[in-house]
Amino acid sequence: MKKIALLGATGSIGTQTLDVIRTHRDEFSLVSMSVGQNIDKAREIVAEFQPRILSVSKKEDYEVLKDEFLNITIVYGEEGLIEVATCSEADVVVTAVMGSVGLFPTIEAIRARKTIALANKETLVTAGHLVMKEAREYGVSILPVDSEHSAIYQCLQGENMKEINRLIITASGGSFRDKTRQELEGVTVEEALNHPNWSMGAKITIDSATMMNKGLEVIEAHWLFNMPYEKIDVLLHKQSIIHSMVEFHDRSVMAQLGTPDMRVPIQYALTYPNRMVLPSTPLNLAEIGTLDFAKMDFERYRCLSFAFEAGKTGGTMPTVLNAANEQAVALFLEGKISFLQIEDVIEKALNWHTVQQNPCLQTIKEVDLETRSYVLSLIS
Ligand SMILES: NC(=O)C1=CN([C@@H]2O[C@H](COP(=O)(O)OP(=O)(O)OC[C@H]3O[C@@H](n4cnc5c(N)ncnc54)[C@H](OP(=O)(O)O)[C@@H]3O)[C@@H](O)[C@H]2O)C=CC1
Numbered sequence: 001m002k003k004i005a006l007l008g009a010t011g012s013i014g015t016q017t018l019d020v021i022r023t024h025r026d027e028f029s030l031v032s033m034s035v036g037q038n039i040d041k042a043r044e045i046v047a048e049f050q051p052r053i054l055s056v057s058k059k060e061d062y063e064v065l066k067d068e069f070l071n072i073t074i075v076y077g078e079e080g081l082i083e084v085a086t087c088s089e090a091d092v093v094v095t096a097v098m099g100s101v102g103l104f105p106t107i108e109a110i111r112a113r114k115t116i117a118l119a120n121k122e123t124l125v126t127a128g129h130l131v132m133k134e135a136r137e138y139g140v141s142i143l144p145v146d147s148e149h150s151a152i153y154q155c156l157q158g159e160n161m162k163e164i165n166r167l168i169i170t171a172s173g174g175s176f177r178d179k180t181r182q183e184l185e186g187v188t189v190e191e192a193l194n195h196p197n198w199s200m201g202a203k204i205t206i207d208s209a210t211m212m213n214k215g216l217e218v219i220e221a222h223w224l225f226n227m228p229y230e231k232i233d234v235l236l237h238k239q240s241i242i243h244s245m246v247e248f249h250d251r252s253v254m255a256q257l258g259t260p261d262m263r264v265p266i267q268y269a270l271t272y273p274n275r276m277v278l279p280s281t282p283l284n285l286a287e288i289g290t291l292d293f294a295k296m297d298f299e300r301y302r303c304l305s306f307a308f309e310a311g312k313t314g315g316t317m318p319t320v321l322n323a324a325n326e327q328a329v330a331l332f333l334e335g336k337i338s339f340l341q342i343e344d345v346i347e348k349a350l351n352w353h354t355v356q357q358n359p360c361l362q363t364i365k366e367v368d369l370e371t372r373s374y375v376l377s378l379i380s
């Protein structure tokens with residue numbers, strides 16, 4: 001029985017992780033979980049899965065729930081996330097919270113020698129050098145949940161890392177892939193949230209539409225696979241059937257394919273190096289008929305250029321990229337800036353910041369907060 005700590009149980013990845021646990025009750029159990037503000041859903045999950053620890057974001061919710069659930073430990077805030085992530089019984093921590101709030105709990109989970117099933121890509125973007133260093137020092141595995149990175153990880157099984165020519169990360173193009181830049185003027189939040197292939201949380205769906213999601217994934221791949229940016233390519237692939245590829249020195253290319261279903265990479269991270277049955281729709285290539293590919297247009301998708309530049313610059317630049325993006329997307333979702341202003345704001349933040357190399361956790365925390373304030377000052 002593998003015991004799971006789940007950060008972000010009420011979200012898209014969280015819900016699908018619970019689905020995997022539900023499918024394999026004899027193999028997995030939920031020992032601790034966090035939610036943000038969705039307390040009603042938290043109550044349902046607790047009733048069904050009976051975890052030992054529940055963390056909520058707000059103190060007010062903690063006050064209510066601690067009198068309601070007398071048999072489990074209720075905690076809150078950042079300390080609460082850490083308590084969930086370091087729960088003594090947990091073998092593996094699924095990091096499915098949204099944003100850089102996932103960083104500190106992930107670091108503490110590594111220090112507590114938990115295996116990490118990492119969905120929360122912002123953690124690696126904002127502090128990849130520190131997370132990977134801690135994982136090496138504590139001998140902890142970081143298993144990718146993000147579909148592209150899971151695909152690459154699967155393609156690399158049994159291979160020699162020194163024989164890789166390049167990683168090829170596929171990109172759907174997001175909600176506005178058939179629009180020109182001019183046509184992006186005035187697009188609505190509702191339109192942006194309509195991803196062609198995946199049903200995901202709001203923030204990542206907007207990231208997909210701006211192509212920042214692919215930028216974050218390039219940085220994530222750089223850290224996970226220790227790959228220089230020059231050896232990471234992005235390829236437009238409308239159908240999201242090929243989840244990503246690896247080209248080797250002999251020009252052989254390995255790809256991982258499947259119907260878009262996040263339960264597959266989630267389950268793979270939980271069962272690695274084995275596989276288990278999953279009631280997922282089989283891939284029917286005869287029915288699909290054609291798979292499309294196109295060259296990435298870096299002028300159309302400026303956020304991808306920003307991410308490559310920030311990644312290559314290193315130091316605190318990826319922290320600024322991530323924090324500016326999180327703040328800009330939040331403002332877009334609140335209707336306070338337009339879709340095209342997301343990339344303007346990020347570009348301004350990257351130009352405003354003076355990079356510091358090899359930042360420690362405290363510096364990353366400060367730069368993250370300063371960047372968010374800077375972005376807010378731009379629109380006030
Ligand atoms: N969805 C997907 O298919 C994929 C997602 N990912 C990555 O996985 C992560 C989660 O994405 P997704 O599931 O889509 O996101 P959702 O928005 O659906 O879920 C986010 C989860 O995090 C919680 N949360 C949000 N903010 C905070 C906070 N400040 N403190 C504590 N908890 C918080 C939410 O709680 P509540 O709702 O209760 O407020 C919810 O449980 C992201 O990093 C994303 O990039 C990667 C690949 C695919």
Ligand SMILES: CC(=O)[C@@H](O)[C@H](O)COP(=O)(O)O
Nearest residue numbers: 146147171172173174208213
């Ligand atoms: C499911 C998943 O891993 C997402 O990150 C997905 O890849 C988003 O798709 P695009 O960013 O390619 O639109």
Ligand SMILES: [Mn+2]
Nearest residue numbers: 146147148217
């Ligand atoms: Mn992805």
